[in-house]
Amino acid sequence: MKPRLSRSFFERPTLSVARELLGQRLVRIEADSKRLTGLICETEAYIGSDDDGCHAKAGRTPRNQSMWGRAGVCYVYFTYGMHWMLNLVTEQEGFPAAVLLRGVHPQEGIERIQERRVGQPRQHWTDGPAKLCQAFGIDSKHDGHDICLPESVIFVESADRVDDRSVTVGPRVGLNRVAEPWKSIPWRFRVTTETYFERGEDHDVIKR
DNA sequence: AGCACGATTAACT
DNA sequence: GTTAATCGTGCTC
Numbered sequence: 001m002k003p004r005l006s007r008s009f010f011e012r013p014t015l016s017v018a019r020e021l022l023g024q025r026l027v028r029i030e031a032d033s034k035r036l037t038g039l040i041c042e043t044e045a046y047i048g049s050d051d052d053g054c055h056a057k058a059g060r061t062p063r064n065q066s067m068w069g070r071a072g073v074c075y076v077y078f079t080y081g082m083h084w085m086l087n088l089v090t091e092q093e094g095f096p097a098a099v100l101l102r103g104v105h106p107q108e109g110i111e112r113i114q115e116r117r118v119g120q121p122r123q124h125w126t127d128g129p130a131k132l133c134q135a136f137g138i139d140s141k142h143d144g145h146d147i148c149l150p151e152s153v154i155f156v157e158s159a160d161r162v163d164d165r166s167v168t169v170g171p172r173v174g175l176n177r178v179a180e181p182w183k184s185i186p187w188r189f190r191v192t193t194e195t196y197f198e199r200g201e202d203h204d205v206i207k208r
Numbered sequence: 209a210g211c212a213c214g215a216t217t218a219a220c221t
Numbered sequence: 222g223t224t225a226a227t228c229g230t231g232c233t234c
Contacts (some may be wrong), residue, residue: 044215053215063230080216081227087215100215120218130216174215 002157007148010071014090014097018045019189021088023162026104028136029153034112036136038104038126039159039197042190044172046087047097052182053175056096067096072148076133076140083130084139088147088156102129102173103190105197166193 046054055064066075075087087098126132
């Protein structure tokens with residue numbers, strides 16, 4: 001078994017965590033012990049209550065309180081009446097910051113991912129923040145879940161670092177009503193070399 | 209108790 | 222390119 005990313009990884013500056021999560025392996029152990037994994041290919045950073053794009057700007061509420069928790073905690077929230085989003089909390093406890101997981105490249109548990117994403121072509125199984133939560137069975141029950149505990153059912157395994165040449169940095173998505181500079185600040189990180197994750201018989205293409 | 213909004217998605221022109 | 226779906230959340234009355 002590969003080593004898991006430790007709490008000290010998540011206690012660092014959020015931009016470093018967001019960048020370095022690219023290429024690492026998101027692991028979800030389901031209730032029946034089925035293991036679903038995917039290599040992280042897109043992230044966004046949300047940093048502090050000064051960040052107008054960050055939920056923490058509204059202050060601490062029951063919904064967003066996980067963001068004030070210790071590094072390594074999941075902040076899972078509900079939006080648009082139907083979608084769940086998974087964030088991993090960063091920096092020190094008491095400072096609200098997190099990395100939104102926006103896309104993964106499926107590796108293990110393909111059959112179950114396919115079941116959860118019925119009718120969708122493979123390239124769209126986990127290429128959005130709500131899509132990956134649906135595919136991995138992640139929802140409200142995981143809000144506040146600590147991924148650094150040994151018994152955690154969600155964690156991140158150490159894998160190959162993605163080279164800078166394969167990473168594109170740009171503005172975060174979906175912040176149309178947010179004021180500058182937060183609307184355009186380049187806090188989105190994604191793997192843009194289309195063949196980057198191709199391995200063996202697996203010839204999926206990273207899109208977006 | 210009512211209401212406007214949303215870190216999106218899928219379907220459609 | 223546009224837009225409906227769908228409802229928890231936080232704010233106002």
